[in-house]
Amino acid sequence: MEFTFLFSQFMSGLTYGLMLFLVASGLSLIFGVMNILNFAHATLWLIGAYICFTFWSLMEAHQFALWVSIPLAALATAATGWVCEVVLIKRIYKRELHEQLLITYAMALIFGDLIKIVWGPTDRLIVRPSIIQKPLFLFGAPIDSYFIFVILIGVAVAVGLWWFLKYTKYGHIVKAAVYSREMVGALGIPIPKIYTWVFTLGIFIAGLAGGVQSAIGSVTLGMDMNIIIQAFCVVVIGGFGSLMGTLVGSLIVGEVFSFAILYWPDGAMVLIFVITAMILIVKPWGLFGTPLRA
């Protein structure tokens, strides 16, 4: 196999991996801080993609339509997430695990059907602005020029989150809340408010990712189910609540998926699960995770 071919496959794996990272990082952040597993995360991601399509179709005639739609979609999705948090999630902070899971499961069902009602079952396709219509040649390998943008967004979010957690006051609070909510609360920091904004931030990233996704290919119903399962695999591989782990996990899953699909298309997903299981045997809490919190 030629180098150029492998290189373009590598780049598409990188793109896919970073898209997974965008979804999984919000999932992992929400779980790490609030201890709530958000089943509806990918469904909100898909809503972001559909919203982006709607904004784009309103401004279709302009070249800048896509670039404006993506941040708008992210904001609109974040607003949806905020409403969910305030109306629903707030009521189940202190409930048992299965009740929390059932609530987010119900959210996924409801949003899945709302998408069907609002946008219908037809596939939606965004016509890209001319600047990203032609492939780019890197080392002689043709790369979809939009992939570069996706990679940049992924890297920017990763760096941004890292900077937020490491250098800002609120980042420190969030990190502290992962370790001990009681202690943070005792210091006079309003925990419910932190929860609301962490959830909104997670959904914002998901909405952003959805907006970016909408121009990669057509937006279709059921896309969310594939990616949520892979995002779960990512966080299990990387370890819950670890940003680094999520990034490494995403890249592993993205690249493995991208190359496996060349040689054994039907088995690509299965291979990812096999890797997940193997990592669990060696390191039950994932590559970068810390042992269970009760």
Next chain:
Amino acid sequence: MDKKYIFIKRFWLPVALFFIAIILPFVVSEFWVHVFNEILILGLFAAAFNLVFGYMGQLSFGQAAYYGIGAYTTGLLMVKLQWPLFACLPVSMLTAGIGALILGYFCVKLRGIYFAILTMAFGQLVFFIIFQWYSFTGGDNGLQGINPPEWLFKAIPYYYFSLAVVTIGMIILYFITESPFGYTLRAIRDNTERTEFIGINVQRYMLINFVISGMFCGLAGALWGPFNRSVAPDLCGWQHSGHPVFMAVMGGPHHFLGPMIGSVIFTFLNAFVTGFTEYWPLVSGLVIIVVVLVMPGGVFGIIKEKGYFSPRDVGDVKNE
């Protein structure tokens, strides 16, 4: 209290339900016989799930995988090899049990939410294998023409067949939950650490229980294929895994019959709602939210609160 009296107090409800179930086909139309058949099958599925959830205290979000393995085993054996239905049922239990053994081996290393995630991920693994293995499982077309033998072909005979199988299954499950093994599971649920300290191999017990649960999920799935005349990969999907969770929560997970009662409510609602809208997930989502927010203990939880039963009466799991 007299021993006989305790016996009656404990078993009047299941016995009464059984007799109601026998009489039903004489009083309702064929459509509702179908619905009741579904209730029985899904009720067995939910009761098997509850072995892991209510008794062992771990939430599995992937039991549909074993249900699906059972359904596909029966479907494949009947369509491709023309096996008789009776022979398919035990084989389906076996294959679902083997699936649960292989995947459960990893799952029982984890607890709580990690257990839930891993069971769900593995459930989805089974879904993808079935979904993509076109040559063997028919992929997303599923398998059609899974016809039960002629004397079971009509709705009512098949209903009685399901009733017999589900009743036997439920009785076996009841004996398991009331055995020392069942009480060990409760001990694991209530305090894993202490159970370990008295020399019980917790992981092994969890795995055995996971396999038993998987086998009975497989049995329920095996009944489903010939009932529906077809199987589709959706049976193993994560949405389907949510159903027994919801049934158990709605009926009351701390009661042996809770999941079955949950199945009655859930399936009735489904039959009723799908009559006039295709947006069943939306409606069921709203119902789930209301149930979780308003009646966390399920139906039996409410009945107990009102004091109709004392905790011990009908084999309550908690407080024993």
